[in-house]
Each structure stands twice: as structure tokens, then as C-alpha cells.
Amino acid sequence: MKVATLCPSRSFEHFSATALRGAGYEPLPHVHLSPLIAALREPGADAVLLEDHDTQVEGWLSALRLHAGRALPIVVLGLGDSVGISRALQRGADDYAVLADGASPLIHRLRARIQSRADGVRATSLRAGPYSLHASTQSLSTGAREVSLTAREFALAWTLFENLGRVVSTHTLSTEIWGRTGDVGKRTLEQHVYKLRLKLDPDGRRARGLQHETMPAPRIQTVYGVGYRLEL
DNA sequence: AGTTTGACGCTGCGGCATGG
DNA sequence: CCATGCCGCAGCGTCAAACT
16 A cells, blocks of 8 residues: 655654554655656555645645545644644545644544545445444434435435544535535535434434433534534 | 426525524 | 524425326
């Protein structure tokens, strides 16, 4: 497995190369965007790792999405400040790893992203804890209860379940659900999140603040200014 | 069989309330 | 003040029943 990196800072370059080699990946290091894009035209790289390098990362992500499409997972490595995370995810990064967390979380995130891409054709069902999403019936089952979802609701649920416990940016959700970005109103996405919340937890409003639930419903948590995260 | 009509559901947006 | 949650509404598409 090869991971192309774009790390202008020596410390980031050293960290990523060491982490990747330690996990059995072969790093393909770059310090400038254009050689990286040229390298990506050739088959070989399984993922891209970008340094969160100030505002430059925004341009890199746009350019990479343009040239590499959605085929290659892109993970951004940075200091983990909210501005950086927000910037990276909104610009189309698949995930964000924090330098201070060490090599292990970075490798886990990369591996998960590579695996989800490698799956290629979507599976027909997706499990997350006690819940299953079924593409054939466009429904969510909890064992006893089965909830049918509309097309948009299902796409939204699928994207969130695929990224269980991780923040999914509104940008990513728009791309995954509508297949395009930018021209989908933010309010529209919020409306679908609201509808999905109602279906995931129909008693939620009544039960709010009470502790009697037998099976906790999945919760779609808003991450202020970034996106949403599904938690069980 | 083909067309029209009405009911229904889905999608997207506007407006208001709320909370950080 | 701004982002978000929530509710309501209009436009549109789909589908089945009624009609020609």
C-alpha cells in the first residue's frame, strides 16, 4: 500500500513517513502540489495525506478533488485546532488526524478510509451497533422496529452510519447525498437531518430528559460550524 | 387503452424561537 | 449576533382511480 504525502514542513514529513513505514505503508513524499498531482495520474497511491498547512490546504484539497475525484481518500494531518479541522473537512477532506495524538490514530483513519474506498460498490446493508441499514428496502432496522426512509434520508443515514462516531462535514454530506456541492441549501440539509432525527428517535421529544429508554436511539449530534456526527 | 384528475409523499425553502 | 432547531408551506413528481 502506498500513501502519497504533501508535507512542506520537515517535522510533518518526518512524522508521516515514520508513521506510514511503521504501519507497513510506503510513503510517497512530496513538498509541492504539482508533482503530487502528476504522481497521482499514475496508478499506485492508495491514499493521500496532506499537511494542514495554513490556508494552503484549501487550495490543495480543491485541486486534488478536481484531479483525483472521489477515488482517492484524502486525510489531513494537523494540529487539530477547530479552524483547521473545519477548513479541511469543508474543503472535502475525508478525515482529519491530529499530530499530537501520535501515529496510531493517523494510521487507523487512513486504513479505514482506504478500506471504505476499496469496498468500491456499496454493500447492500450496513451495521452499526444494534442498527442495520438496508439498501434494498431503504430502511433502518433495530431488530424489533423497522423504519422506512426516503431516498435523501437514506443517503444521509448511510453516510452518517459509515462514519459512525466521526464528524462528517456538511460539505461531505452534500457531496455524498446530492453528488454535488455548494448549490444545495444548508437549510435543506438541516431539514433532512431534522426528519431523520425524528425517524431515528420518534419518542425523542417526549422522552427528552428521561432515562427510561430500553435501547438508546442513535443521535445525530451537531458539531458547531463543521457538520454532524452520529453516536450510538 | 389512453387521458385526466385528485390524493399523497418528497423536497426544498422561509420564518420564528432558542441557545451559545 | 449568529448558528441551529423546529415548524409550516409551496412546488413538484408519482401513482392509482375515474373517466372518455
